[in-house]
Amino acid sequence: MITLDHVTKRYLKTTALRGINLHLETGKIYGLIGSNGSGKSTTLKLIAGLIQPTKGTIKVEDIPVDRRIASKVSYLSELDEYYGFYTVQQTIDFFGSQFPDFNHEKAEDIRQFMKLDSESKVKHLSKGNRGRLKILLTLAREVPVILMDEPLSGLDPMVRDSIVKGLISFIDLEHQVVIITTHEIKEVETLLDEVIAIKDGEIAGQYNVDDLRIEQNMNIVEWMTRIYE
Amino acid sequence: MDAWWHLFKKEFRLGMPAMLFTIIAFVVIVGLAGYFGIKHGQGTEPAIIAALILIPIHVFYLICYMFDSLQKERKKLHLWLHNPLPGYSLLLAKLVSGLMAMTITLFLCCVVVFIGLNFQNDFREIFDVFTWPNIISTGLFSLINIYLLALDFCIWFIFLWVIYRMLSRRLGGLISFIISLALFCLLVYLENLLAKTHVYDVLTHWGRISIVDIVSGFNFNFSLDPGSHIPADTTAFYLGSYVFEAIIVIILFLISSWILDKKIEV
Amino acid sequence: MTEIFDSSTPIYLQLVERINRQILRGELKPGDKLPSVREMGIQSGVNPNTVQRTYRELEGMKIVESKRGQGTFVTENQKILQDMREQLKQEEISHFVESMKAMGYSESEIVNGLEVFLSQIEGSESE
Numbered sequence: 001m002i003t004l005d006h007v008t009k010r011y012l013k014t015t016a017l018r019g020i021n022l023h024l025e026t027g028k029i030y031g032l033i034g035s036n037g038s039g040k041s042t043t044l045k046l047i048a049g050l051i052q053p054t055k056g057t058i059k060v061e062d063i064p065v066d067r068r069i070a071s072k073v074s075y076l077s078e079l080d081e082y083y084g085f086y087t088v089q090q091t092i093d094f095f096g097s098q099f100p101d102f103n104h105e106k107a108e109d110i111r112q113f114m115k116l117d118s119e120s121k122v123k124h125l126s127k128g129n130r131g132r133l134k135i136l137l138t139l140a141r142e143v144p145v146i147l148m149d150e151p152l153s154g155l156d157p158m159v160r161d162s163i164v165k166g167l168i169s170f171i172d173l174e175h176q177v178v179i180i181t182t183h184e185i186k187e188v189e190t191l192l193d194e195v196i197a198i199k200d201g202e203i204a205g206q207y208n209v210d211d212l213r214i215e216q217n218m219n220i221v222e223w224m225t226r227i228y229e
Numbered sequence: 230m231d232a233w234w235h236l237f238k239k240e241f242r243l244g245m246p247a248m249l250f251t252i253i254a255f256v257v258i259v260g261l262a263g264y265f266g267i268k269h270g271q272g273t274e275p276a277i278i279a280a281l282i283l284i285p286i287h288v289f290y291l292i293c294y295m296f297d298s299l300q301k302e303r304k305k306l307h308l309w310l311h312n313p314l315p316g317y318s319l320l321l322a323k324l325v326s327g328l329m330a331m332t333i334t335l336f337l338c339c340v341v342v343f344i345g346l347n348f349q350n351d352f353r354e355i356f357d358v359f360t361w362p363n364i365i366s367t368g369l370f371s372l373i374n375i376y377l378l379a380l381d382f383c384i385w386f387i388f389l390w391v392i393y394r395m396l397s398r399r400l401g402g403l404i405s406f407i408i409s410l411a412l413f414c415l416l417v418y419l420e421n422l423l424a425k426t427h428v429y430d431v432l433t434h435w436g437r438i439s440i441v442d443i444v445s446g447f448n449f450n451f452s453l454d455p456g457s458h459i460p461a462d463t464t465a466f467y468l469g470s471y472v473f474e475a476i477i478v479i480i481l482f483l484i485s486s487w488i489l490d491k492k493i494e495v
Numbered sequence: 496m497t498e499i500f501d502s503s504t505p506i507y508l509q510l511v512e513r514i515n516r517q518i519l520r521g522e523l524k525p526g527d528k529l530p531s532v533r534e535m536g537i538q539s540g541v542n543p544n545t546v547q548r549t550y551r552e553l554e555g556m557k558i559v560e561s562k563r564g565q566g567t568f569v570t571e572n573q574k575i576l577q578d579m580r581e582q583l584k585q586e587e588i589s590h591f592v593e594s595m596k597a598m599g600y601s602e603s604e605i606v607n608g609l610e611v612f613l614s615q616i617e618g619s620e621s622e
Binding site for chain 3: 027028029161164165168169171173189190191192193209210211213214217218219221222
């Protein structure tokens with residue numbers, strides 16, 4: 001489904017990823033965890049084709065990615081910049097017009113679930129509601145790959161809860177693979193199938209969440225703490 | 230096509246403040262010229278002249294519009310570029326919305342001039358020299374050239390912008406800016422060098438359009454004595470050189486689109 | 496709010512236990528339909544795959560049966576439910592006894608303590 005083959009990404013002054021290999025399959029929710037600057041966001045942007053690897057190749061459904069892989073990938077950025085002149089509904093409609101796989105009924109269901117007012121101007125939305133809108137736009141697409149960069153970051157527990165429940169309700173695991181980066185590990189632990197730890201641009205480990213508990217008798221937080229010791 | 234149409238509408242909405250700004254600027258400038266003209270007993274003549282001056286300035290309209298639009302997109306590249314449409318579609322949506330905005334103020338300027346020519350007595354003398362067909366053909370010729378130049382500038386700008394964006398993630402802002410600028414100078418230099426060659430003349434010196442023809446209302450009876458030599462480059466344009474420039478611009482545009490798809494980083 | 500899971504046991508096993516307890520308490524009766532995988536996921540804030548694993552585990556224990564196209568149902572086989580009831584009792588007691596022994600209590604102290612405790616509860620309930 002998604003393959004990263006010896007991927008290295010260097011920026012001007014830093015090396016974000018050092019020759020990582022990853023293979024991600026449909027039907028699973030992956031958590032990409034690690035401290036700030038460990039290379040989580042870089043990995044997602046690479047899969048979305050929004051940046052290019054310095055070395056190595058990235059493929060989604062066997063297609064080498066560039067920007068236009070957007071037809072198969074729904075990417076949620078950690079930034080919440082939207083076109084401020086649009087209302088919530090106009091934003092939904094605009095997104096819907098750009099992606100042929102956008103399901104307007106699903107979008108409406110999610111909007112009601114998230115209790116977003118369709119007439120509010122995007123620039124007047126609270127941070128929590130912008131977070132909800134992002135989730136809506138990302139999940140309303142019937143797309144094979146969903147990438148979410150820090151979907152819970154900076155949101156209060158109520159919003160996090162509605163987002164986690166929204167994710168469970170609206171992801172179609174028969175046809176989709178979801179990759180979430182986060183450092184709010186506790187909130188998403190029960191949501192994940194697999195957890196991949198990144199440290200200093202390298203994969204520090206990959207586990208099935210329940211296997212981690214069975215084999216190591218640890219939850220993700222304890223495991224992470226050990227990796228980062 | 231539907232996706233592109235909605236994208237175009239978004240671009241037009243994004244450029245709305247810039248467009249309103251130019252319309253307001255137009256009203257203020259022409260209004261002030263009119264106000265002081267009337268106050269100092271010169272009638273509406275200054276207002277018309279102001280509008281007349283504003284018309285050629287429109288060659289810079291698109292480049293400013295594009296700068297504004299890309300600047301607004303700077304923090305939203307992950308939205309703008311996360312789109313299945315090809316790069317040329319994304320750029321064309323901005324370009325076409327810019328052309329629309331440009332047409333609005335250009336139209337306003339032309340209306341003022343047109344009304345002025347009709348109703349301002351001071352300009353009546355013009356008709357001693359020119360006829361309406363003269364004026365309209367000259368006007369159209371100028372407008373076409375304004376559009377073409379505006380597009381030319383704008384696409385050069387897009388090209389340099391994508392080069393700059395492509396390099397800036399890899400080399401840093403300042404060095405990328407210098408390289409882009411140097412590349413621009415180099416390309417302009419090369420183009421000039423080429424324009425002086427014989428090959429260029431052979432390639433482009435066809436489809437002669439004489440300004441005199443246009444001003445005299447495409448009156449092709451106007452003939453030159455074979456012996457009397459009027460320097461060709463001051464009174465005539467070649468359709469060939471337009472095509473030549475168009476090809477260069479299209480190539481730049483395609484390269485820009487390719488870079489946008491493959492090499493730009495958010 | 497999303498339910499809290501303890502951190503050392505696999506989540507799917509904790510869900511198994513939770514459903515077993517619901518059956519014991521009579522919140523789920525024999526023949527009752529369990530929520531769909533997605534529904535259960537949303538209720539408990541758990542990945543649908545994990546719920547799937549939970550249901551498979553319960554099915555393996557014969558506590559639930561999945562009927563094609565209809566969903567998953569609590570078994571109507573009383574014997575299995577009795578066995579489960581018995582087994583959970585044994586597990587709970589063995590936990591308790593182990594930790595009491597680990598703290599150094601003798602068997603008679605444990606039995607004695609239990610009897611006194613239970614009679615006190617009975618006393619307070621009858622008041």
